[in-house]
Amino acid sequence: MNLPPAATDAARLGAIGWRTAVDPEWQALLDAHPAATPARVVEQHRSGYVVATGPGEGVAVESLPEWQRPSGYRKGTVSPEERPAVGDWVLVEDGKRIVALLPRRGAIKRGAAGEHYRQQLIAANVDVVLVVCGLDGDFNPRRIERYLLLVQGSGATPVLVLTKADRPDADAAAAREALAGIEAQHVAVVAVNAKDPATVDALAPWLRPGETAVLVGSSGAGKSTVTNTLLGIEKMKTSAVREHDARGRHTTTHRALIALPSGACIIDTPGMRELKPTGEEEIADGGFGDIEALAEACRFRDCAHQKEPGCAVRAAIERGELDEARFGNYLKLKDEIAAASDRLASRLADKQGAKVQTRALHKRPDDKYGKR
Numbered sequence: 001m002n003l004p005p006a007a008t009d010a011a012r013l014g015a016i017g018w019r020t021a022v023d024p025e026w027q028a029l030l031d032a033h034p035a036a037t038p039a040r041v042v043e044q045h046r047s048g049y050v051v052a053t054g055p056g057e058g059v060a061v062e063s064l065p066e067w068q069r070p071s072g073y074r075k076g077t078v079s080p081e082e083r084p085a086v087g088d089w090v091l092v093e094d095g096k097r098i099v100a101l102l103p104r105r106g107a108i109k110r111g112a113a114g115e116h117y118r119q120q121l122i123a124a125n126v127d128v129v130l131v132v133c134g135l136d137g138d139f140n141p142r143r144i145e146r147y148l149l150l151v152q153g154s155g156a157t158p159v160l161v162l163t164k165a166d167r168p169d170a171d172a173a174a175a176r177e178a179l180a181g182i183e184a185q186h187v188a189v190v191a192v193n194a195k196d197p198a199t200v201d202a203l204a205p206w207l208r209p210g211e212t213a214v215l216v217g218s219s220g221a222g223k224s225t226v227t228n229t230l231l232g233i234e235k236m237k238t239s240a241v242r243e244h245d246a247r248g249r250h251t252t253t254h255r256a257l258i259a260l261p262s263g264a265c266i267i268d269t270p271g272m273r274e275l276k277p278t279g280e281e282e283i284a285d286g287g288f289g290d291i292e293a294l295a296e297a298c299r300f301r302d303c304a305h306q307k308e309p310g311c312a313v314r315a316a317i318e319r320g321e322l323d324e325a326r327f328g329n330y331l332k333l334k335d336e337i338a339a340a341s342d343r344l345a346s347r348l349a350d351k352q353g354a355k356v357q358t359r360a361l362h363k364r365p366d367d368k369y370g371k372r
């Protein structure tokens, strides 16, 4: 058994999200590497990884050579989503070398910008995604819908955190109204003053011991402020980096995965400007179940919800039950998913040298619901 021997070590791992119940796949890898111990990736850099076996710690480690090679589309190369990301559990030997990546429970991903199809991991093994949006000029229900779509499929629970509720220009009531369609999809919405612990305390139900939460949202939304308030200190301490790399690589540890006094840990991410789908999302489960359900009731199976008679979606918009802007965003995101799905399929086909049917083809809701 190669789990850390001392109870204190296990407790330290627990503080950064380690579960005592190890699944069989993980156990097999633990058994295959008896000299290794588990550690969590807290930072990812171009040149390598920083891992931790407890709170407030960061050790620069060497990774597998195939993770360092530039990714390409040739056989044998490792695509970015197959390499460790922040939140991943890895096995480390001699405290300085990653020897294995433990299969992830789930990951928050997005499509990377660029000519070739690529996925970018935002965080792995996450239980809760705090989508942070300010009740100021930052407020944008359409961007929130986009974030919620990316959370779908990760296995994580999304929570919408509206910051800056204390600002005189903040209109929490109007914001909630604009988010009615989202709230109806069972997404919790919490309005806070990120600087005020009493309001931020409303997040406690999602930050239980052993849980991992990730903060996402645009730059200036208040992610760092929320983190600081949860930590109960004004300024973050930067933890020292123990240098184990023979080549003397220098890595500055900034906050990436932080243990909270509540027993949960939190991953802060830099503000993201572009949020492209990966093509793997299911729009019905990605916060648009209401529209997909309406479309089921349209007279024509291939209804485009434009001017067709018997269109249940249009009727709902006219009755004021469906926000037209939300519907517009649904169409836009659906197109983006289909396009990304095509690119994903052709990448897979390139990789396997085989013709792969695009997911987009059989993802039409009408086909799914089996209409004639």
Ligand SMILES: Nc1nc2c(ncn2[C@@H]2O[C@H](COP(=O)(O)OP(=O)(O)OP(=O)(O)O)[C@@H](O)[C@H]2O)c(=O)[nH]1
Pocket (backbone or CB within 6 Å): 163, 164, 165, 166, 167, 192, 193, 194, 195, 217, 218, 219, 220, 221, 222, 223, 224, 225, 226, 269, 270, 271
């Ligand atoms: N009044 C008020 N100000 C806030 C609140 N949340 C954040 N701010 C302010 O908004 C600014 C940006 O907040 P940050 O926490 O740095 O935002 P961030 O999301 O971490 O931004 P990036 O690190 O760039 O991604 C800071 O000046 C905060 O003090 C809030 O709830 N109320």
Ligand SMILES: [Zn+2]
Pocket (backbone or CB within 6 Å): 295, 298, 299, 303, 304, 305, 306, 308, 310, 311, 312, 313, 314
């Ligand atoms: Zn229709």
